[in-house]
Each structure stands twice: as structure tokens, then as C-alpha cells.
């Protein structure tokens with residue numbers, strides 16, 4: 022979660038190293054016996070706004086951890102294909118009811134099944150705005166009680 026929209030100059034960096042470091046930092050948001058399994062394919066040199074990307078990934082991986090139980094691993098896949106960066110974050114958590122999916126990027130929206138899990142409903146709205154600032158696309162698929170998959174396509 023982070024408010025304020027500061028657009029920085031995109032720089033060239035190693036996405037694989039960047040994500041590995043972030044996955045390490047995010048061990049604190051994971052449950053017992055829950056890990057982020059990270060795989061990168063293709064060239065790992067990318068050019069994007071790393072500040073925006075970091076906030077997007079922290080929000081999405083935190084959601085994946087928060088809305089899934091102990092022992093349910095999270096999968097992070099990154100791939101560079103030509104001048105496009107594809108990122109997928111997948112969990113095996115509580116999922117989102119079909120009728121709620123169209124609203125998940127709305128400010129303050131929380132799905133009906135979020136129950137006692139704490140949240141403000143801001144994270145995905147900020148993620149959506151940041152992806153727009155990066156001229157990218159975001160898509161969320163989910164199945165109740167099975168899991169959620171968020172895919173990002175970013176120009177690089």
C-alpha cells in the first residue's frame with residue numbers, strides 16, 4: 022500500500038535479482054510453511070519504473086499471502102518476451118466470488134468472502150493506477166475456494 026503517485030525515470034536493471042530480493046523481504050508477510058516460488062524466463066535486463074513495480078508486486082504478493090492459508094505456496098513468474106515483460110502472481114487461497122471480480126480494482130472494495138481478514142480495499146486500486154502509469158495492463162482471474170491469478174503485461 023502506498024499513496025501518492027510519483028513517476029520516476031525508468032532505469033535498466035536486473036529483474037531476476039530485484040524480484041529475488043523482494044521475495045526474501047516478503048517472507049515476513051507469508052504464513053507458516055508458505056513460500057513464494059519464483060521463476061524467471063528470458064533476458065532479465067528490463068527497463069521500467071522500479072519504484073512503481075516494487076509497490077505493485079508488494080501489494081499483489083501481500084494479497085496472495087493474506088488471502089491464503091498455511092502451506093499454500095504462492096507462485097511468481099516473470100518472463101521477458103521481446104520488449105514485453107509478463108508477470109503472473111498466483112495463489113491457492115480463498116479466491117473471489119465471481120460476482121465480485123468486476124469490482125476488485127475499485128477503491129475501498131472488499132469481496133464478500135473477506136470475512137475477518139483485515140484490509141482497507143485500497144491496495145488493488147493503487148496497483149491498477151500504477152500499472153496505468155507504467156502503460157501496462159492488468160488482469161485478475163479467480164475461482165472461489167481455489168485461488169487467484171493476477172497477470173501483468175508491461176512494456177520494457
Ligand code: ATP
Nearest residue numbers: 084085088116131132135140141142143144145169
Ligand atoms: P489493503 O488496502 O490493505 O490492500 P485489501 O487487501 O482488502 O486491503 P485490496 O488489495 O484492494 O484490498 O483487494 C480488494 C479485495 O479483493 C480484498 O478485500 C479481497 O476481498 C479481494 N482480494 C484481493 N486479492 C485477493 C487474493 N489474492 N485472494 C482472494 N481475494 C483477494
Ligand code: MG
Nearest residue numbers: 084140144145
Ligand atoms: Mg490488499
